[in-house]
Amino acid sequence: MARSVYVTGIDRGDGRQAVELGVMELLTRQVDRVGVFRPLVHAGAPGERGTDHVVELLRARYRLDLRQDELYGLSYEEAAALQAAQGQDELVSTLVERFRAVERGCQAVLVLGTDFADTNIPDELAFNARLANEFGAWVLPVVGGHDEDAQAVVAEVRNAHRAYRDLGCSTLAMIANRVAPGAKQQVLRGLAEKLPIPAYVIPEELALAAPTVAQLVDATGAEVLLGDAAGLARDVRGFVFGGAMLPTFLPALTEGALVVTPGDRADLLIGSLAAHAAGAPPIAGVLLTLGQHPGPNVLALAARLAPGTPVAVVPEGSWLTAAALTHLEGKLTSAGPRKAEIALGLFELHVDTAELTSRIELSRTERVTPMMFEHALLERARAGRRRVVLPEGTEERVLRAAEILLRRNICDLTLLGDPETVRRKAAGLGIDLPQPDPAADRAQLQIVDPATSPLRQQFAELYAKLRAHKGMTVELALDVVTDVSYFGTLMVQEGIADGMVSGAVHSTAATIRPAFEVIKTAPGAAIVSSVFFMCLADKVLVYGDCAVNPDPDAQQLADIAVQSADTAAQFGVEPRVAMLSYSTGTSGSGADVDKVRKATEIVRALRPDLLVEGPIQYDAAVDAHVAATKLPGSPVAGRATVLVFPDLNTGNNTYKAVQRSAGAVAVGPVLQGLRKPVNDLSRGALVEDIVNTVAITAIQAQNPGPPQNP
Structure with missing residues (x-):
């Protein structure tokens, strides 16, 4: 029978979507077949059951192998009709039957309780408790603490715990969510004294509560005149209603504000966008009222001033528009992956996921899916946080990856570039890069400009010494070390950073050459090589070398095999090494x-x-039936986990063929053989590729692996 967790609440506004996402992440780290079930959902169009934005987010993000109709029990309207006609017992029986259909095909199921919003269910808490009991699920109640003082939050959590306990529920833990950050410790102390089970406190996060521009556009039925997807994904952290003249209006602009102004005020439209482009507090966008469309010349100028910044128009005036906007809050949806990462980071930072997992009594499956491997990378990187330097600090994909890495508390980061330029670029993309706060228990960000850093002189002297045999002088080195690849490499060499990841916009040579010159090969490593982690449907294979050495000789090939085996072991893959060729054994x-x-x-x-x-x-090497014929009795044949290719041509083509044809996730290339970790990205790398590579680099920095033999 699957282990199930029923996440529920006691009222609206508890923000439990972040908890639901966090629990789903926890479950998918342990087992590969996880289901989601929403017993009751609001109806869509007449005659349709409807869908739920959190369920659809989980379905898309975790690639659930369930039909959409299996994810939902009944609509609230169907439930009300069934209960009125045949009673609550029949309603519960129907929902249990539909839950069991999902449970039969899964190792764990996340159940999302009712949302306490226009549900017409009498005693909704008791209804959720009964369903959880009938499902045989753990209950995880979430209590909202928004606008509540510490004493009130503690009292509400205690009351909720007592209510679910008295209704016979097995309560997994209690979570107080959206608590004022300053009240967190007081709430934790109060709950520790008064509850017999674990209790966690998650503070309010403005980036989660804030709606996006896209959400406001949907809520008001606005027509989008300008703006790209990144602009529409920006958080709206406040509103500035424009009616004054421009000199009076401009000082009122705040970071993340949505400017709401009549459509005939071209001066405020252009002024807001010009201030945004000039480095004033970056706004979320502009909403024009009264159905007034700016002329084509004004729109063309607006598009040039702040490309991507949304400009939309609504037919209503400012008063009605304000009424429609004021009470909107952020939502987690499949269209907004950034908020999901923020929510996960918040959950992982404030909830003891190891304790929660042990209470559910989930054991890891022997199968390793791509998602489970990626989860394991992030877990290991987070467990021993290191600092990784990213030289390409103004590249959009790097900035998006940096936000995820920091929010998920995976590692500390150093971005290279002019700090003002980096932050302005991030703000223009709707990315929230945290300010340094050494007292905070989370990943820290540092932005360093190589041209103005006090480290420049020190690095120049070091580089000149290392390359003196090539005629390098301190004067020449002062210019060399302003190159972000060299500066980042020298940070790693000097221990200021633990590893480096580059290559999103730089060539492989530009990334690796400084490492060869400064960091050099590890003791016992003849060459630097690479591996890809090939995440197949149910296992992970290690391919080497598919990225660095074109035609290694026998000694180099042996070195690649040893390095690849050690890398595999470092990342939890038991090494069984296959030295690949076009013949097997003595046949060729x-x-x-x-x-x-x-x-x-x-x-x-x-x-x-x-x-x-x-x-x-x-x-x-990989098929047991073929191995039984060609190499019977071999401890590797049919069970190989590390596959070493004879040359780069074979390796590179094979990994790409498997990636595209078998749908494998290729993580890498991961460089091996250097004294300290430096990894290269493909210039086509996606944001998730950068996140994974940084996590791998951080893990390499935690433990350089077993020593190489000479």
Whole structure:
């Protein structure tokens, strides 16, 4: 039977969507088949059951293998009709039957309780408790603390715990959510004294409560005149209603504000966007009222002043528009992944997920899915937080990845670039980069300009010393070290950063060359090589070398195999090494096969502790049936986890073929053989690729791995 968690509340406004997302993340780290079930959902169009934005977010984000109709029990209208006609017992029986259909195909199920919003359910708390009991689920109540003092929050959590306990529920823990940050510790102390189960306190996060521009556009039925997807995803942190003349109006602009002004005030429209472009507090966008459209010349100027910044128009006046906007709050939706990352970061920072997992009594599955591997990377990086330097501090994908890494508390970051430029670029993209706060228990951000940093002179002297044999002088080095790749590499060399990730806009050579010159190879490593973690449907394989060495000789190939095996072990993959060739065992001959055979012998001599087989064909390495015919009795054949390719041509084409044809997730390239971790990105890297690579770099910095043999 699946283990189930029923997340519920006691009233509206508790922000439990963040908790639901956090629990889903926790479950998917442990097992690969997780289901979601919403017993009751608000109806959509007449005659339709409707959908729920949180359920659809979870379905998309976690790639749930469930039909949409399986995710929902009944609409509230259907439930009311069934209860009126046949009683609550029949209603509950129907919902239990639909829940069991989901549970049968899953190892764990997250159940989302009723939302206490226009539900027409008498004693809604008792109804949720009964469903949880009938489902055999743990109950995780969430109590909202918005605008409440510490004593009131403690009292409400105690009352909720007592209510669910008295109704016979197995309560997993209690969560007080949206608590004033200054009241968190007082609430924690109060709950620790008065509750027999774990209690967690999650403080209010303005970035979650704030609606996006897109949400406001939907709520008002506005027509979007300008703006891209990134602009519409910006948070709206306040409103500035424009009626004054421009000199009086401009000082009222605040960061993240939505400017609301009549559509005929072209001066305020252009003034707001010009101030935004000039570095004044970046606004979220402009909403024009009274149905007035600016002329084409004004719109063209507006588009040039602040590209991507939303400008929309509504037919109503400012009063009615203000009434429609005032009470809107942020939502977690599949269209806004940024808020989901913020919510997860908040949950992981303030909830003891290890304790919660142990109480659910979930054991990790032996299968390792791509999502589980990626989760494990983030967990390990977070557990021993390191500092990673990202030289490409003004690149959009890097900035988006940086926000996720910081929000999820994965590692401390240093971005290279002019601080004002970096923050202005981030604000223009709707990205919230935190200010440094050493007292805060979370990942910290530092922005460093190599051209003006006090480290420039120190790095120039160090680089000149390291490259003196090439004629380098301090005067020349002062220019060299302003290059972000060199500056970042020198930060790693000097221990100011623990690792570096670059390559989103720089070439591989620009990323790796400084590492060769400054950091150099690790003791016992003949060369620098790379691996890809190939996340297949149910396991992770390690491919090396698919990115660095074009045609390694036997000694180099052996070095690649040893490095790849050590990297695999460092990331939880038991190394069984297959030295790949176009023939298996003694069936073939020729220079290419002989190279692989010799490399295999070298590996066995260097590392007798490793399981290694070669030469061996790919099918014999990974398919047990083929292995039984071609190499019976081999401890590697059919079970290989580390696959070493004879050359770059074979390796690079194979990893791409498997990635595209088998739908595998390729994480890498991960560089190995350097004294300190530096990793290169593909220039086509996605935001999630950057997040994964930074996490891998942080893990490499935690533990450089077993020493290489000479």
